Amino acid sequence: MVLCRRRRIFKGKLAGIGFVVLTIVVFTQYQDFLFLNCCNSTQQKNYEWHLTSPSFMIRTTNLSEIFVEVKPNNKNNISIFKAESSKVLIQTAARTETYINKRLQKHHQACVGKEFIIGREPDRSIPFHFQVSKSHQLIYCSIEKAGTTFWRRVLQVLDSTNLDNPYQIKPLNVNKHSQSLAKEDIFRMLAKLRTHAVFMFVRNPFSRLLSGYLDKIYTANPYYWAMIGKEIRSPEMNNAIMRLDKMKNLRRIEKTQIPCYHDITFDEFIQYVIDAENTTSHKRDPHFMSMYDLCKPCQINYDFIGKMETFKNDFNFIMGALNISKFDVNDLEKMASDDIFLDVATSLDERRNEIVKCMSMHEAYLRSWKHMQIRGLISNQQNYPYSEKQSQYLNPIKFVRTLKTARSKSTSKEDLKRQKEQYFVDIFRTVELKKLEKLVKVLRNDFEIFDYEAYPEAIFVKNIKERLNHSEIFDVLR
Numbered sequence: 001m002v003l004c005r006r007r008r009i010f011k012g013k014l015a016g017i018g019f020v021v022l023t024i025v026v027f028t029q030y031q032d033f034l035f036l037n038c039c040n041s042t043q044q045k046n047y048e049w050h051l052t053s054p055s056f057m058i059r060t061t062n063l064s065e066i067f068v069e070v071k072p073n074n075k076n077n078i079s080i081f082k083a084e085s086s087k088v089l090i091q092t093a094a095r096t097e098t099y100i101n102k103r104l105q106k107h108h109q110a111c112v113g114k115e116f117i118i119g120r121e122p123d124r125s126i127p128f129h130f131q132v133s134k135s136h137q138l139i140y141c142s143i144e145k146a147g148t149t150f151w152r153r154v155l156q157v158l159d160s161t162n163l164d165n166p167y168q169i170k171p172l173n174v175n176k177h178s179q180s181l182a183k184e185d186i187f188r189m190l191a192k193l194r195t196h197a198v199f200m201f202v203r204n205p206f207s208r209l210l211s212g213y214l215d216k217i218y219t220a221n222p223y224y225w226a227m228i229g230k231e232i233r234s235p236e237m238n239n240a241i242m243r244l245d246k247m248k249n250l251r252r253i254e255k256t257q258i259p260c261y262h263d264i265t266f267d268e269f270i271q272y273v274i275d276a277e278n279t280t281s282h283k284r285d286p287h288f289m290s291m292y293d294l295c296k297p298c299q300i301n302y303d304f305i306g307k308m309e310t311f312k313n314d315f316n317f318i319m320g321a322l323n324i325s326k327f328d329v330n331d332l333e334k335m336a337s338d339d340i341f342l343d344v345a346t347s348l349d350e351r352r353n354e355i356v357k358c359m360s361m362h363e364a365y366l367r368s369w370k371h372m373q374i375r376g377l378i379s380n381q382q383n384y385p386y387s388e389k390q391s392q393y394l395n396p397i398k399f400v401r402t403l404k405t406a407r408s409k410s411t412s413k414e415d416l417k418r419q420k421e422q423y424f425v426d427i428f429r430t431v432e433l434k435k436l437e438k439l440v441k442v443l444r445n446d447f448e449i450f451d452y453e454a455y456p457e458a459i460f461v462k463n464i465k466e467r468l469n470h471s472e473i474f475d476v477l478r
């Protein structure tokens, strides 16, 4: 096997050389972080960054101490900023908008005693989560599966002179052009976090995990199948391969012909999340990782924390505070589902060659159809209209058109909302109660810091009565 031979070589003489080369590469790439030239020797000592091989992660001796720097001495003293700065505008508006004010106060209370709980992401990846709008001096901390793509687009539109609608940016181009703070050295980053208006959006942890499962694992996605599948079903394969980058990783996986893992159940997925959060033996993924760990909400002083559950109000709050009248939230909502359809159709098409190695395109389309029903975008009375043979020749444009037709024939908005809630409850009924309780335990920081109900009746009470079988909900070929 190719993999074994390579490993043996690596273990021998080449290992030393490889290590030196890699160290130099990593060193060059991260020298901004390694050599802090701003500060005197005492500070240097506190902020020493060092390599922890062999994972090549860069850590501070104590990141908590650095993040404490971000907090101004007096939390509420914003008099040093100009009255028209975004920070002042948002903080001022937050004081007068009752529900926002209450939320922030609850947040500050929840953070008491958690100032030094920094999670397991104290490395170079943190600045990648901070997106900047230069024109409005805004910093958005992105949490995967909580509106990230949308906000990255909005920030780009705000900084652009020729764009006026977030959906003009194709989903695939969103990350290419977004401005992250990762290019800054740590002290400039911290300075910006102090002077810009800093905000984030969070989502109910249960909904967020379901969304992650539907989007990355249930929807045909061979890259995720391989990555998560290995974590779940053959953890012993892991350590050697997982540190390579995504594409190399995928090619390796193809070579060694690891199974497809297209049949990971929601129950297995939840177990993976528990293990990944509670132990270091599983690779974590930002889409399924605890939210507090991505954005450090008790170390960084957020001026605003939005919630996906009150998205329209929260969006209007920010835009109102900043006096931006460019967007109509109702128009955006309408465009959002078109955008989802397009994204679903084009990504299936792009992955076609990989997908057919694991399942028929027919099954892949049927899964995406079901996904749209679970999300309440089309009614579950609308059936996928193509035969197995027709599915083979289905193109993205036609699939989008079919989804739109199904949406137009779907029942009222209220019915779709009920349908979505029913699926939500039913899907969590496929998971053992004990497992859900463990899940709440490992995610307790998210529930507490962002004020979400940890034991919602809908999930926990109904789960006691009657469990559901995964295939009753998800099997599309039945």
Ligand SMILES: *[C@@H]1O[C@H](CO)[C@@H](O)[C@H](O)[C@H]1NC(C)=O
Residues within 6 Å of the ligand: 040, 041, 042, 043
């Ligand atoms: C280094 O800077 C810190 C903070 O500004 C200061 O408290 C300390 O006295 C300085 N140390 C030296 C040796 O200059």
Ligand SMILES: *[C@@H]1O[C@H](CO)[C@@H](O)[C@H](O)[C@H]1NC(C)=O
Residues within 6 Å of the ligand: 062, 063, 064, 065, 116
């Ligand atoms: C980091 O620093 C804080 C504050 O100085 C301290 O409470 C905490 O125990 C330190 N953590 C570690 C791992 O040293």
Ligand SMILES: *[C@@H]1O[C@H](CO)[C@@H](O)[C@H](O)[C@H]1NC(C)=O
Residues within 6 Å of the ligand: 074, 077, 078, 079, 080
């Ligand atoms: C805020 O800071 C300014 C200048 O640094 C100071 O004059 C003022 O008293 C402070 N206000 C409060 C409420 O601490």
Ligand SMILES: *[C@@H]1O[C@H](CO)[C@@H](O)[C@H](O)[C@H]1NC(C)=O
Residues within 6 Å of the ligand: 323, 325
């Ligand atoms: C808000 O923007 C409008 C134009 O877009 C402007 O006329 C108005 O003065 C602004 N209001 C404030 C409070 O800045």
Ligand SMILES: *[C@@H]1O[C@H](CO)[C@@H](O)[C@H](O)[C@H]1NC(C)=O
Residues within 6 Å of the ligand: 274, 278, 279, 438, 439, 441, 442
């Ligand atoms: C997390 O891991 C510890 C140590 O292995 C174990 O005692 C604990 O039960 C685990 N917690 C959950 C929620 O699985």
Ligand SMILES: *[C@@H]1O[C@H](CO)[C@@H](O)[C@H](O)[C@H]1NC(C)=O
Residues within 6 Å of the ligand: 469, 470, 471, 472
């Ligand atoms: C779930 O249902 C399928 C098909 O009805 C069946 O084959 C399978 O054994 C069931 N699994 C469990 C755990 O009941």
